[in-house]
Amino acid sequence: MTILMVDDNSVNLFVIENILKKAGYEHCHPLNSADELFQYLRIDEKEAPVPKVDLILLDIMMPKIDGIEACRRIQQEDRLKEIPIIFLTALNDSKNLVEAFEVGGSDYVTKPIDKLEFLARIRVALRLKHEKDRNKEQEEKMQRDLQLAMQVQGSLLNDSILDEFLSIQKYHQPSDNLAGDMYHWHKFSNHRYGIILFDIMGHGISASLVSMFISSVLRDAMKNLEDPILVIKELNRYMTSLHNKNDLNYYFTGIYIIIDTEKKEIEYVNAGHPPGFLRIDGKHLLTLERGACAVGLFDEIHVKKSTVSYKNNIQLLLYTDGILESEAVDELETIEKLQMLTMQDWKDKDSLFKAMLSDIDQSKQKDDICLLMIKTV
Numbered sequence: 001m002t003i004l005m006v007d008d009n010s011v012n013l014f015v016i017e018n019i020l021k022k023a024g025y026e027h028c029h030p031l032n033s034a035d036e037l038f039q040y041l042r043i044d045e046k047e048a049p050v051p052k053v054d055l056i057l058l059d060i061m062m063p064k065i066d067g068i069e070a071c072r073r074i075q076q077e078d079r080l081k082e083i084p085i086i087f088l089t090a091l092n093d094s095k096n097l098v099e100a101f102e103v104g105g106s107d108y109v110t111k112p113i114d115k116l117e118f119l120a121r122i123r124v125a126l127r128l129k130h131e132k133d134r135n136k137e138q139e140e141k142m143q144r145d146l147q148l149a150m151q152v153q154g155s156l157l158n159d160s161i162l163d164e165f166l167s168i169q170k171y172h173q174p175s176d177n178l179a180g181d182m183y184h185w186h187k188f189s190n191h192r193y194g195i196i197l198f199d200i201m202g203h204g205i206s207a208s209l210v211s212m213f214i215s216s217v218l219r220d221a222m223k224n225l226e227d228p229i230l231v232i233k234e235l236n237r238y239m240t241s242l243h244n245k246n247d248l249n250y251y252f253t254g255i256y257i258i259i260d261t262e263k264k265e266i267e268y269v270n271a272g273h274p275p276g277f278l279r280i281d282g283k284h285l286l287t288l289e290r291g292a293c294a295v296g297l298f299d300e301i302h303v304k305k306s307t308v309s310y311k312n313n314i315q316l317l318l319y320t321d322g323i324l325e326s327e328a329v330d331e332l333e334t335i336e337k338l339q340m341l342t343m344q345d346w347k348d349k350d351s352l353f354k355a356m357l358s359d360i361d362q363s364k365q366k367d368d369i370c371l372l373m374i375k376t377v
Contacts, residue, residue, distance in 0.1 A: 267305055
């Protein structure tokens with residue numbers, strides 16, 4: 001624990017150091033001016049590390065640079081402004097004391113020093129500094145954990161694909177650092193693909209943790225079960241078991257689709273999710289309506305699978321409700337715009353995503369947004 005004592009009077013420094021060392025504060029450094037304080041703190045070195053200083057005792061009345069100006073300079077440096085400063089003053093001047101607090105002083109002690117009061121104020125200042133340091137360490141740890149969680153979640157998301165038979169382009173924008181919206185696709189064979197988009201209730205850290213759990217489960221479910229009805233029921237089983245074991249009440253909506261480019265057939269289940277829009281053979285627009293309730297609401301759910309055939313090609317747009325619920329966005333107008341864009345020939349994905357999101361102020365985005373553009377090649 002390091003305490004800096006700054007006073008142009010060597011007698012005052014001797015008295016203060018004596019009081020502190022008798023009280024058990026061994027690391028006390030006397031300094032005779034604001035310049036010496038600045039040198040100790042390396043205030044003019046922008047890349048200097050944060051000094052290991054727990055408290056500064058700073059005399060107000062000093063020649064050249066007084067304590068108030070010295071405090072003002074210290075508070076201008078981000079790496080130094082968390083060091084508490086207790087002013088030492090022989091003045092009983094409320095104007096000076098007000099200014100001392102306004103520039104960032106934590107407390108003050110009048111001279112001649114009352115030993116008991118002096119030590120009590122130091123203990124309070126050091127305790128507050130300790131709490132601030134601990135909170136800062138915890139916040140930094142949380143940020144590191146958050147960065148790791150973001151990396152883990154990002155690793156679970158597929159890259160866009162463009163192969164011989166199918167193109168999948170994606171847009172994924174969390175409202176926070178972590179998202180409750182997730183997607184995944186799996187290639188069963190050269191002509192057969194499974195694609196799922198789901199949206200966990202809520203957003204932020206808790207929703208993202210549940211989404212990562214479901215994302216790991218659905219990979220095995222898609223590989224081993226494949227069929228949309230079986231996959232949705234398996235995911236529902238896991239969600240309800242999560243409720244029963246942990247007293248959680250999360251659910252998610254989602255669309256799971258299987259596209260067979262050889263048979264030219266689509267199978268899908270919409271589990272409580274906003275309807276997808278499907279352009280068939282460049283002519284017809286089909287809405288992928290719900291065939292089940294949201295996943296995780298009930299122990300047993302009824303799941304209806306739908307099948308659609310096409311002759312030449314398809315374009316399929318899937319999205320989460322964040323695009324419909326953004327501030328200043330009219331839901332019906334947005335749905336009409338998405339339908340209109342689905343019926344256009346998709347060429348430039350970036351311009352299409354930009355058009356889909358044109359009405360959204362992303363600085364005020366309150367929910368995750370995910371878009372998937374899927375087309376046969």
